[in-house]
Amino acid sequence: MQANELILTSSNSQLITKAIHMPAGYIDEFHSHPWHQIVFPLTGLLQSTIDQKSAIVPHNAMLFIPESTVHKSVAVTDTQFLAIYLNPSACVQYGDCPKSCLVTPFIKELILLLFGEGISKLSDVNLTNLLVVLRDQIKIAGSYDIPLLIPADKRLKSIFTQLRQQPNLKLTLKEWSVKVGASERTLSRLCAKEFSQSFSLWRQSVRLVLSLQLLSSTRTIQDIALELGYASDSAYIYAFKKMFNQTPSKYRSDSLAHGLTISALLG
Known part of the structure; x- marks a missing residue:
């Protein structure tokens, strides 16, 4: 229903x-x-x-x-x-x-x-x-705003769909432009219009936000970094901290912490 x-x-x-x-x-x-x-x-x-x-x-x-x-x-x-x-x-x-x-x-x-x-x-x-x-x-509770990821433009949306399925894709802007049928200039302009940032920063934002789900698993930070396409775990940690103001390990421990349950309090 x-x-x-x-x-x-x-x-x-x-x-x-x-x-x-x-x-x-x-x-x-x-x-x-x-x-x-x-x-x-x-x-x-x-x-x-x-x-x-x-x-x-x-x-x-x-x-x-x-x-x-x-x-x-x-x-x-x-x-x-x-x-x-x-x-x-x-x-x-x-x-x-x-x-x-x-x-x-x-x-x-x-x-x-x-x-x-x-x-x-x-x-x-x-x-x-x-x-x-x-x-x-x-x-x-503190407000928690993570910026928009999914584009409205169909060409950027095609790129987003492929990055969601394979975030470690290392295609250049020129290669993406050929793949989706739009010029490099057009893709850059669309990113600036929809996300107020460059194509490379938007692509990194997509990878970092997708990593939030991976951090709920038991996989190592290094494995997650490699799946996202980072050359090293330190590069991933640096980018993550810059966007979320904490390290991936701190995010993982905070989001998965069980804390004191209300069930116990009522019991």
């Missing part, structure tokens, strides 16, 4: 939850919901567009979308995400501005708890208390 259909049949509920799978390249065109929505990718990468602004939501981040906000989502890679729909007429008052933020271990456990079977056994008061905590955690 579609989310808005579930909402129509759940007017007296404080929230509903839905697990969603989107294969790579799937586009959920512009739409809105009468309730607030939280989008949390368990695996993969989503690109979301709200009010002409697009950003990437990786597996260690979440997106809060206020009620009736028109938005669009594209699966950059094969993506599994959890969606929570929050009743704006219930006791808890949420914000009215979209926000992309890091998911701390605490927020992650809270989201997973709301998806658990035991949630149906909670009283309305206890559920309200949990949602107040969730709202407050989102409010104080």
Whole structure:
């Protein structure tokens, strides 16, 4: 059942939850919901567009979308995400501005708890208390914006698709221009128009963002660097730190940290 259909049949509920799978390249065109929505990718990468602004939501981040906000989502890679729909007429008052933020271990456990079977056994008061905590955690969480990756132009999109499948491709701009049927000047102009950066910087951004998913595996930093096409792990680490203000190892440890679970606190 579609989310808005579930909402129509759940007017007296404080929230509903839905697990969603989107294969790579799937586009959920512009739409809105009468309730607030939280989008949390368990695996993969989503690109979301709200009010002409697009950003990437990786597996260690979440997106809060206020009620009736028109938005669009594209699966950059094969993506599994959890969606929570929050009743704006219930006791808890949420914000009215979209926000992309890091998911701390605490927020992650809270989201997973709301998806658990035991949630149906909670009283309305206890559920309200949990949602107040969730709202407050989102409010104080730091914003987390990763720039747009997926281009609108079909020639750049062809390059993006090939880089997503094989990020270590070492084709030059001239070779890409022949491959997609556009001049080097045209490709450079399109990158400047869509991403406000050069072709080489956009290509590097694609590789670095794709590496976020690889970092959720047990593969070594060196293996990941080589798969992305970097000559060494030090070159990858330098580029990653410049874009994300932390090393890949720090990102890995922070995003995969389990922390103290809410289940334990309630137990």
